[in-house]
Amino acid sequence: MEGSNMNDMSQIDQGVAVDTLKMRARGVDVYYGDNHAIKEVDVDIADKTVTAFIGPSGCGKSTFLRVLNRMNDTIDICRVEGDVTLEGEDIYDPKVDPVQLRAKVGMVFQKPNPFPKSIFDNVAYGPRIHGLAQNKADLENIVEKSLRRAALWDEVKDRLTAPGTGLSGGQQQRLCIARAVATSPEVLLMDEPCSALDPIATAQVEELIDELRSRFSVVIVTHSMQQAARVSQKTAFFHLGNLVEFDDTDTIFTNPSDPRTESYITGRIG
């Protein structure tokens, strides 16, 4: 394990039992062709912590999130520089297969995107391709546990064979979370998971995120500062591709050190 206190801004939150450093990014630059989208970003993602990325649209927070599980690889013109490690291992090392990385660093997307298959098959897909289940009973067990963890089990247990696309928006998003959880990732990345949901579904997902924290480290990109304040322990504020401030959520929202952060959270920029 790496030392947890490389960055003087990232003090451990006193209120949360944070043990170790999970992911570490140092000097990350991302280019889309000639466009310098992320500039020299350093972030530490602690284990069993919710880290929120906030910032105005186009500030690079989603891009940086995708750096963490190499989803940017699928974009031809995208180029990533700098060091990103997962438990001390460089995820951009040529020896690393992004497929293996993504099994450890799962992702939930902005728009619910269940596969056009049954609810069961949606959740079972990850365990199946990674060979996590020895037999059918094992698989059913994983599916049930994942759906329970996503607080969806009671709603769908009688219709596991129904298509996942037939659920409501909030249920679909929780299904996507269950699907991501089913592969037992170590880090769960969430890219604005509530932006397509109504307040009730949002509350459910937020509750869920708080629960997931007991097992994974969660990184969430959000446009809603209230949401960041509610669910996260650490918050990073991005602006124009720069990481402006990264600190405990309480500190960011009550006593930000950078005037730009203050302007953003009080609604003067953004």
Add this chain to the structure above:
Amino acid sequence: MTDMPISTAPKRSLYAQDARTKKRNRAETRFRVYGMAAVITGIIALIVLLTSILGNGLSAFQQTYISYPITLSEDRLDPEGNRDPAEMAAVTTFGYLPVIAMSLQQHLEAEGIDPGMGGRELAAMLSEEAPAQIRAMVLANPELVGTTIDAEILVGGRIDGFFKGRVTMESAERDRNVSPAQLVLAQQLAELGMMETRFNWDFITWPDASGSRPEAAGLGVAIIGSFYMMLVVLALALPIGVAASIYLEEFAPKNRLTDLIEVNISNLAAVPSIVFGILGLAVFINFMNFNQSSPLVGGLVLTLMTLPTIIIATRASLRAVPPSIRQAALGLGASKMQSIFHHVLPLAMPGILTGTIIGLAQALGETAPLLLIGMVAFVREYPDFLSTHSNTFPLMGDGATALPVQVYSWTQRSDPAFVERASGAIIVLLVFLLMMNLIAILLRRRFERRW
């Protein structure tokens, strides 16, 4: 009125249309009329086409037969009297003609009908195919020799045409091939029930016949040839096309080379089909020495022609799969291959199948390239997919012909009865095309999934 400044014309009633609105409404009405006119023109053209083809062609499925007892005399058909099929085969159809003509004459005499014409003229009412029919029957069962059988044989094309309304008394007077006396007799025989016009499958199953016996010409060889070619096209074009599309759409880097390939595939789809025929002639027949006019060569040429259609359709349907599905799979740690084969391809399947079947239908109706590779030949033999007649490439199949080519060659023959045959062949072709489109629709329904 309306060109007044707005400020000075404050009051405008909603009940009265102003000039601008009227103009816009008129434009819309005009556009609707244009659209309806276009649709109606199309429908009229379709109706005219179908009426003409069905009117000309439906009668091809009907055929006139004459039935009477035929005495198969032994001294003519088996002079040695030993029923040896090899020796009996030495008697050609010319040996059978007098047998059936004589029997007809005798039967008419026995029935008390005066034919009103000589034996030669009477025999000319029968089809030239009739002796061959009886000969095949006898060779299949030599025991028939010496007996009298109740056989049903084809009548000549002109007599057949008389019952279908194509030949009339007036036209018969100007026609060297048929006389009014023959038509009178034919009418008489039909009233007696000896001659009958009825539905026949032979048009579908029999091979082509020479220009002087349209009544015996069938589509059997052409249908088999077309079927073999479709098999070849399906077996080659579908996997190659889908594999190429998946590679180009999902894996290939976007650079000048792939751009060039993309442009060329689009251009290939627009290349005149006869060019593919020249290519097939040069490559498959002249260079690779495949059997001329074999279904395999035809299938290869049609495959080349169909590939761009399939590739374009497949790529379009791959592109129509929402990227969120790919991302969901990749985000779960699926490999690119897994995300494509587990999620993208099943969603693209309806489009791929539709494109493939449309490509196949296009290939089924294609004539020009087949003319160049020799498929326009007159073929009497049912082709085998694996040729037993060729010693160079036995796997390449016998020479065959294809449905559209059969239409083409029939329309070139002089006997007007072939107009009916060609139209009938077009009906068969259209039925096949309709069936393929139906399958495409059903498959699309079956595989269509919402997301």
